[in-house]
Amino acid sequence: MNLKLNENTHDLANSILKNLKSSEDMGLLRCVQCGMCTSTCPGARHSSYNPREMIKKILQGDETVIEDENIWNCFYCYTCHSICPVGNSACEVNQILRQIAIKNGKVNDKVKPFIEFGDSFLRLAIGGIPSIFFPEMREDIGEDWWDFKNNLDEIRKDLDLDSYIPDDESINEVRTLLINSGFEKRIKKIEE
Numbered sequence: 159m160n161l162k163l164n165e166n167t168h169d170l171a172n173s174i175l176k177n178l179k180s181s182e183d184m185g186l187l188r189c190v191q192c193g194m195c196t197s198t199c200p201g202a203r204h205s206s207y208n209p210r211e212m213i214k215k216i217l218q219g220d221e222t223v224i225e226d227e228n229i230w231n232c233f234y235c236y237t238c239h240s241i242c243p244v245g246n247s248a249c250e251v252n253q254i255l256r257q258i259a260i261k262n263g264k265v266n267d268k269v270k271p272f273i274e275f276g277d278s279f280l281r282l283a284i285g286g287i288p289s290i291f292f293p294e295m296r297e298d299i300g301e302d303w304w305d306f307k308n309n310l311d312e313i314r315k316d317l318d319l320d321s322y323i324p325d326d327e328s329i330n331e332v333r334t335l336l337i338n339s340g341f342e343k344r345i346k347k348i349e350e
């Protein structure tokens with residue numbers, strides 16, 4: 159089944175296709191609703207997120223998809239991107255939808271981990287697991303992981319390894335890049 163579009167339902171899909179992040183010739187308008195993206199999507203397996211539904215809403219011009227909190231359950235593994243038979247990428251579409259959501263102030267609490275991730279790059283020049291996930295990880299992985307995490311510096315010293323945190327010069331270099339590229343400003347905007 160190929161979705162037949164009316165002219166006035168094209169707006170959202172076309173604005174996604176025109177976005178800088180969209181690959182050339184992305185097959186959004188060619189989606190046949192086969193559901194392969196959803197059947198292979200780990201985000202769909204563990205939450206109510208459904209990439210096929212997300213694409214369907216876009217093709218129907220249903221802008222409620224922008225504020226659907228489920229779009230924040232994709233973690234960009236790109237499985238859907240590689241498997242789609244018509245060259246669509248639910249993953250890229252999702253990234254663009256999130257940009258639109260942020261731009262229009264349609265974000266929800268699910269964005270918090272991303273802010274912490276961005277902050278980590280600004281402070282330490284490396285990413286880090288957002289602390290919001292720690293309690294569940296501690297429960298799922300166990301106390302050994304928690305001890306390991308909290309004693310990492312000591313363990314590395316014992317093993318004669320340097321700190322995993324980059325030196326000040328590298329941190330400043332990365333921070334300058336992130337400020338000059340507008341990354342820091344964007345993180346602040348999301349925080350607001």
Ligand code: SF4
Pocket residue numbers: 188189190191192193194195196209210213241242243244245246247248
């Ligand atoms: S795999 Fe591709 S064609 Fe199939 S539903 Fe997903 S986006 Fe549409």
Ligand code: SF4
Pocket residue numbers: 195198199200201202209231232233234235236237238239248249252
């Ligand atoms: S990139 Fe996102 S939508 Fe695609 S399979 Fe991975 S989690 Fe699912």
